[in-house]
Amino acid sequence: MTVDHDVVVIGAGFSGLYAVHKFRDQLGLSVQGFEAAGGVGGTWWFNRYPGARCDTESVHYSYSFSDELQREWRWTEKYAGQQEILDYLEWAADKLDVRRSFRLDTRVTSLTWDEVSAHWTVATSDGAECTARFVISAVGAMSVPKRPEFTGIDSFAGELYWTSSWPDRQVDFAGKRVAVVGTGSTGIQVIQEIAPNTRHLTVFQRTPNYAVPLGNGPVDAEQQRWNAENWKELRGDSRERVGDLPYDRPAPSALAVDPEERTRVYDREWQHGGFRFLTSTFGDLMVNETANETAASYIRDRIRERVHDPVTAELLCPDDHLYGTKRPTFETSYYEAFSLAHVDLVDVRSAPIEAITPTGIRTTQASYDFDAIILATGFDAFTGPALTFPTTGRDGVSLRDTWADGPANYLGLQVAGYPNLFTISGPLSVVSQTNSPLIIEDQIDFAADAVQTTLSRGARTVEATPEAEKAWTRLVNDVYRMSLFAKTEKSWYTGGNIEGKPKGAYVFFAGSPLYRQIMVQAAESGFAGLSFDGAASSLPP
Ligand code: NA7
DSSP: OOOSEEEEEEOOSHHHHHHHIIIIIISOOOEEEEOSSSSSOTHHHHOOOTTOBOSSOTTTSSOOSOHHHHHHOOOOBSSOBHHHHHHHHHHHHHHHTOGGGEETTOOEEEEEEETTTTEEEEEETTSOEEEEEEEEEOOOSSOSBOOOSSBOGGGOOSEEEEGGGOOSSOOOOTTOEEEEEOOSHHHHHHHHHHGGGSSEEEEEESSOOOEEEOOOOBOOHHHHHHHHHTHHHHHTTGGGSGGGOOOOOOBSOTTSSOHHHHHHHHHHHHHHOTTHHHHSSBTTTTTOHHHHHHHHHHHHHHHHHHOSSHHHHHHHSOOSSOTTSSOOEEESSHHHHTTSTTEEEEETTTSOEEEEOSSEEEESSOEEEOSEEEEOOOBOOTHHHHTSSOEEOGGGOBHHHHTTTSOOOBTTTBOTTOTTEEETTOTTBSTTSSOHHHHHHHHHHHHHHHHHHHHHTTOSOEEEOHHHHHHHHHHHHHHHHHSGGGGOOSSTTTTTTSTTSOOSOOBOTTOHHHHHHHHHHHHHTTOTTEEETTEEOSOOO
């Protein structure tokens, strides 16, 4: 039987665009892409809420595989806003000429493995079906919104917005009573952006966050040119650094220096802004609770300095989790927003939200009326996107059943029983702990090498061995259990933000340099941990 395509790519974000380029133009395979949205851009297509911005520096949050792309694009802000990143991805898609390989407005609705002819049948929302030998799932880690626990969302008579699927038009909040639910990365961005322009803003906060200054600013034309021309020097040895960011290495321990020196180091990186506060202060913040507390209390002191009302300031100070064990957040004028006379903070940890009502929000203690409600309540990360449509592997087994007790795979990329399927940004990899474009490129390169090896061996299938899957899954979980991240269960890193979702490791917390090394070793050893036509290459590394 002939298959329609060598490769199907699902998604047209950072991963999908590069995957089409890699498989179609570098491997010379026939590729069909599908994208649910009306355009390319992935996350940056959907997340267009006011204030949406990447909190990784623009010069680092971009593709690295093409000298031409690097030299031609100019980033105008240190941290690009959503529109500029979307412009970049659209421009990159045109430069790579990959748009023609995508069918837009077309959602994949199921993936079914055909054992006899060794191909995937891909069904799509337009009622069509096609077949492909290999599937690259590039659906992103954070593309399925979490549906909050409270009831009545659809009953609200006013304007209801989700940050994760903001309408493609200007929304004017002037003269309106607005609520924002959620104070994660997204909530913080939208709150600081809209606060001055509302009649009244009520922020519903369950867990206060450690928000560190972002340090954004415009980049002048001369600097833009320099950045583009010197991108190699600028990005340096990013791939060997924690977070894939080439920032100064930290001092070994926050506990090995006196309090004055510690404050000097924290002040220095606070001034720089962004992830440097985590990467370039002290190396034991994420391994030693006492060290972590020095950073946590430094941040709380800064919050108290910036929020006028002491009661509000205390409510904004995180007290139930260690710094960095939930995804770090960044801000510019977030804390100042709470000193505006028309902005209120409601603590919904002590009095949870029970329901959205036709007129507003009801907590266990009070009811509030609003003209508009914004839900910034996060995502069903990692496994959520992979499980939005049924994937049926060998012997008719579904991925939902395979992952019923939590995700298991090899290197975050292949699941035993699901041949020829690669899950970019899937669970149990380092996505979320690192600068995504770089790790995405490396995962796709690994998948492409594995596919090429399959083809050159004349094999029909490539698949994680059960042994390799078991060993990798155990390693990821062991690292998680030994880490400080295990102390904060209620986070999307651990599945803890979604009721009923298995809790545990969703991320390899040992960092991207080690993850990359393991991938390289596996590839160099002839793909240890993978089997080709059922024959294992060798033991996993
Ligand atoms: P996050 O970081 O998961 O934040 C979601 C926020 O919504 C967080 O403050 C939650 O509080 C809050 N939330 C969720 N459900 C409820 C209910 N039922 N009641 C009150 N508050 C609730 O998602 P974001 O979209 O902000 O960021 C996701 C990532 O996108 C980000 O990390 C970057 O990588 C980009 P909680 O903390 O659970 O108490």
